[in-house]
Amino acid sequence: xxxxxxxxxxxxxxxxxxxxxxxxxxxxxxxxxxxxxxxxxxxxxxxxxxxxxxxxxxxxxxxxxxxxxxxxxxxxxxxxxxxxxxxxxxxxxxxxxxxxxxxxxxxxxxxxxxxxxxxxxxxxxxxxxxxxxxxxxxxxxxxxxxxxxxxxxxxxxxxxxxxxxxxxxxxxxxxxxxxxxxxxxxxxxxxxxxxxxxxxxxxxxxxxxxxxxxxxxxxxxxxxxxxxxxxxxxxxxxxxxxxxxxx
Ligand code: SF4
Ligand code: F3S
Ligand code: FES
Numbered sequence: 001x002x003x004x005x006x007x008x009x010x011x012x013x014x015x016x017x018x019x020x021x022x023x024x025x026x027x028x029x030x031x032x033x034x035x036x037x038x039x040x041x042x043x044x045x046x047x048x049x050x051x052x053x054x055x056x057x058x059x060x061x062x063x064x065x066x067x068x069x070x071x072x073x074x075x076x077x078x079x080x081x082x083x084x085x086x087x088x089x090x091x092x093x094x095x096x097x098x099x100x101x102x103x104x105x106x107x108x109x110x111x112x113x114x115x116x117x118x119x120x121x122x123x124x125x126x127x128x129x130x131x132x133x134x135x136x137x138x139x140x141x142x143x144x145x146x147x148x149x150x151x152x153x154x155x156x157x158x159x160x161x162x163x164x165x166x167x168x169x170x171x172x173x174x175x176x177x178x179x180x181x182x183x184x185x186x187x188x189x190x191x192x193x194x195x196x197x198x199x200x201x202x203x204x205x206x207x208x209x210x211x212x213x214x215x216x217x218x219x220x221x222x223x224x225x226x227x228x229x230x231x232x233x234x235x236x237x238x239x240x241x242x243x244x245x246x247x
Contacts, residue, residue, distance in 0.1 A: 002027045003082045007035060009047070010089040013098045019087065020044075026077050032088065033061055033072040036100070048099035056212055059146035063100050064089045069148045069210045091151040107147050110167035113195065114174055120185040127183050139220060140177040142213040143170065149207035149217060155200045166197030169207035169217045176221040179228060189229045198225060 005026045008019045022043055024035050033051055040047050052058035054073045061072040066080075066087050080086055094102035119127070150156065150168030167175075175196055179188040192198040203226075205218045215221075 005035060005077065005080075005082065006085040007039065008085050008087040009036070009039070009044075009100070011044075011047070011099055012096065014096055017096070017099075019089075021085075030077045031073055032065055032070075032075040032077065032086065035077065035086075036072060036088065048097070048101045050101045057144055059144035062091055062146045062148050062151065064091060069152050071146060071148070071212050074212060091147070093151040093153075093157045094147070104147050106163055107145070107150060107168070107170065110171045110196075111174070113167070114171060114178070115186060115188070115191070117178055117181065118185050119183045122183060129182065133180075133182050136180060136220070137177055139215055140173055142215055143173070144213060145170070146212060148210045148212065152206045152210045153201075154204065154206065155197070162197070162200060166200045169201070169222065172196055172198055172201065172225065173215070173217050173221040176225040179225060189225075192225055193229050198222070198229060201226075 003026055004023050007022045007024050009022060011017055011020045022039055024039050024042070026035055031054075033049075033054060036047070036049050040049070049061070049072075051061040051073060053060070056071055056074040059071075062069065063072050064070070065072065065075055067089075069091065072088070077086075088100065090096050090100045090102045091104075094104050094106060097103050147168075147170060150170050153169055155166050156162050156168060172192065175188050175192045175198075178184050178186070179192065201222055203218055203223065208216055208218045211217060
């Protein structure tokens, strides 16, 4: 059965904006993105919203719904009561371009800074990967780059000044994935700490909570990476090397 829902949507651009109230029709089985599209088709034809797959796979439709970072296409209207006002705002951590669309280029800049996989001199067919290593990478590879984790992490959410030194859980996870890859020849422990800001993470796990792919970012990537960094620091050879200035 259809009903009329109360929606409050942030409208504006990089300069300024405000929450605007709308009353929109909702049909059975719809998600928040359906309602936003109906709003575009009726009352607000100039409403800017980024989306692509409508299936939780492209990572485009990230926003904050009643204050919670979510994918609009995966948030069912049935999770709200009919008299509840549904507030939709853009991701807070990234600059607004217009309405619900943010500039997420910070994330792509951080991605580009990560040294690529380097398999050394191994020829095709010379290396056999263990199933456990395949599965570890596969979990991280489920990432759809919605950037909800980076949007949520308190290290940058309210601290613009930290962005320069912290690549966010999404890209610390990428560094960890490469570090844990048995065929990658780089030692990425030092750069994880120095260049990507692993030390800023105090394991609050908020990133893991909002991940729509249910990747255990903190437990399976960030904590193991921190353990490796600590392991390196207490390695007697590294200690000796640092004393004589060769590490
Ligand atoms: Fe989105 Fe999860 Fe990937 Fe972060 S790790 S960008 S929350 S899919
Ligand atoms: Fe931030 Fe996740 Fe660490 S939310 S503090 S990166 S556990
Ligand atoms: Fe692709 Fe929502 S539209 S994840």
